Amino acid sequence: MSILLNPIQLLELSIISAQDLAPVTRSMHTYAIAWVHADRRLSTRVDNSGRSNPAWDD
Numbered sequence: 001m002s003i004l005l006n007p008i009q010l011l012e013l014s015i016i017s018a019q020d021l022a023p024v025t026r027s028m029h030t031y032a033i034a035w036v037h038a039d040r041r042l043s044t045r046v047d048n049s050g051r052s053n054p055a056w057d058d
Helices: none
Strands: 033-035 041-043
Touching: none
Parallel strands: none
Antiparallel strands: 033 041
């Protein structure tokens, strides 16, 4: 009996920026989170200066 292993699959995301976010607080610390599986979440760095138009280029 042979066991088939799933090949490694690569998903590449480029998080560039966001526009016109709702101003929830005066000093927003915005970041983005992406995941396909709940056990493997990744996030961008925090953009402290972008306010409602943050840019990450990650």
